[in-house]
Amino acid sequence: MSHHAASPGTNKEGAALAGVWAGLLDVGICLAAVLASNSAVLLADFLKTFLEWIAVLLAWLALWRIKHGGSHKFDYGIGKLESFAGMAVGTLMILCLLVIGFNAVRNILHPAHVAGLGVWIGLADQVLFAGINTRLGLQSRRMAHSTGSPIMGAQARLMLTRAAANIFILVALGLSVALKHYHWATYIDPLSSIIIAASILMAALGLLSSSFYDLMDRTLEEENQIIILRELAGHFEEYEELHGIRSRRSGSKVFIEIFLEFDPEDTMAEIQKTAADIRQNIEAKINNSSVTIALADRPVRNLSHK
């Protein structure tokens, strides 16, 4: 019997698929709870859960397409596709926020005590999925740390946000039921949903901004640029001219191109050694970087300035 270590891609797809099934179950239960109750927070929870499930489904579909799309179609990795998926998740989170906000305002203007069998279904649902989401969130976070994948980072944030929301809704619903003899308790339901909306807004803004900057092919941060220059300064005597440096991010990957001119009298072995030293040293110091040393005999300007 042989054992094969699962590849990071398979692990990512497996974790995303588990999220799809768990989310679908959650959507079904939430729908039943909403139909059998008058709770605003449960209605908001259902809409949020449904949109989040679509986001998880998109993430899984992206990974599935990569896995079944051929091995030579993505030579530079799937960073950009992951960033697109991250932006889609962020956009859906904003949509959730708008829906929750609208419902909260409507229920503050027309307050009513929560009632119906759906409330009890909702309470049981929150207990069950607080556990499931916490487990999936921690699993995705471990994967994100080991692979540096933004899509898994987005998954982890999504699951842990959902777990926190589950606990919060559980407490809010419990208080609404326990304090039903007080009129002011009618506001617990909508006000709780506004607090959940605020937490989603924070997560969505962070996700959208990081994915957006990655899609813009931004250059490296200053501290990493200094690392490159330090390496070139260290090999100052070994090349003739520096004709340019270009860098870009694609998801979690970093691509760096350094254009150097060498003395025509240098042997290929000498040039090869210098290029290999510079490349290896930079790749060791900048995480997830891929360095290319290109031979050039004229300045290479930044493409955006052409």
Place this chain on the structure above:
Amino acid sequence: MFETQHTKHDDGSVHVILKGNLDAVAAERFETELESLLEAGTPFLVIDMENLRYLASAGLRVLLSGAKKGKKKGTEIVLCSLQPLVLEIFDTAGFTRIFSVFKSREEAHKSRGKRQQA
């Protein structure tokens, strides 16, 4: 805001004063200026950084590239009057091994005189 001021001396040396922030945008302009000074065959170039408040990696890149071109064309480039922050960036990037750095412009010019006498 970034500005430069050039003074050409009788012995052919040029004193360049940098003012403001040498960021990514300013670096492009400074690169053109530096290249034209090197093309003109300037034998000794003193870059005065007393009024340079910030130096981005793009500025360092121009200086590194300039040092290489200067070496090829026989131009000696030295730096003087670096502010503590700029000196720290220089040191971190390992540029103090490439450039001679002097406390003042007078010291920079004297060093050339001493070398010529020797």
